[in-house]
Amino acid sequence: MRSPLDTLSRPRFANHPLDIGDGASIPPGDTPAAIWPHDTDALITVIETRFHAVHRRELPDLVRLARQVEASHKAHPAAPPGLADLLQRIEWDLEAHMQKEEQGLFPSMRHDEPPAPAAIALMLDDHEEHAANLQRLVWLTGDFSIPENACPTWRALYAGARKLAGDLVEHIRIENDVLFPRFAAQPVPGP
Numbered sequence: 001m002r003s004p005l006d007t008l009s010r011p012r013f014a015n016h017p018l019d020i021g022d023g024a025s026i027p028p029g030d031t032p033a034a035i036w037p038h039d040t041d042a043l044i045t046v047i048e049t050r051f052h053a054v055h056r057r058e059l060p061d062l063v064r065l066a067r068q069v070e071a072s073h074k075a076h077p078a079a080p081p082g083l084a085d086l087l088q089r090i091e092w093d094l095e096a097h098m099q100k101e102e103q104g105l106f107p108s109m110r111h112d113e114p115p116a117p118a119a120i121a122l123m124l125d126d127h128e129e130h131a132a133n134l135q136r137l138v139w140l141t142g143d144f145s146i147p148e149n150a151c152p153t154w155r156a157l158y159a160g161a162r163k164l165a166g167d168l169v170e171h172i173r174i175e176n177d178v179l180f181p182r183f184a185a186q187p188v189p190g191p
């Protein structure tokens with residue numbers, strides 16, 4: 001079965017440079033894995049500060065904006081009914097997931113202790129769920145298409161939701177493709 005993640009890539013959403021802290025940023029487009037810190041502690045710090053903290057800061061505003069747009073433009077043919085509830089669900093799902101990483105997985109990784117493979121598998125499953133939610137977000141917003149006569153709140157909502165999608169895809173990819181493989185079970189050497 002095709003994973004929801006296969007249909008999502010950062011260049012699909014990101015029309016903004018990605019700020020990775022310390023004054024560094026990378027332009028829109030595919031992010032080469034080599035750009036991320038080789039040191040695992042530093043990589044986890046980037047994930048926590050550049051992705052976890054940013055999702056926590058931005059999602060409550062997006063939920064609020066979506067409630068305003070839904071309430072003010074009920075009759076508009078391009079209005080996105082259910083968008084606020086979807087963003088709220090994304091916020092809650094992400095919060096629960098990030099807490100699992102911050103309280104379980106990341107502390108062991110910082111101590112160079114490989115987490116149980118089942119713990120990583122659980123995170124990968126969560127990531128698939130996040131990607132499925134992003135697919136719903138793309139569908140509900142018509143791929144973030146802003147109607148010509150949209151008010152500033154609607155414009156800010158879709159611009160912010162598009163940024164969230166780009167950030168979340170990059171967040172998932174850095175964990176799936178860069179961080180977690182560092183702790184994948186090593187094959188037992190043969191005789």
Ligand SMILES: [Fe+2]
Pocket residue numbers: 047051052098101171175
């Ligand atoms: Fe994370």
Ligand SMILES: [Fe+2]
Pocket residue numbers: 097101123127172175
């Ligand atoms: Fe994660």
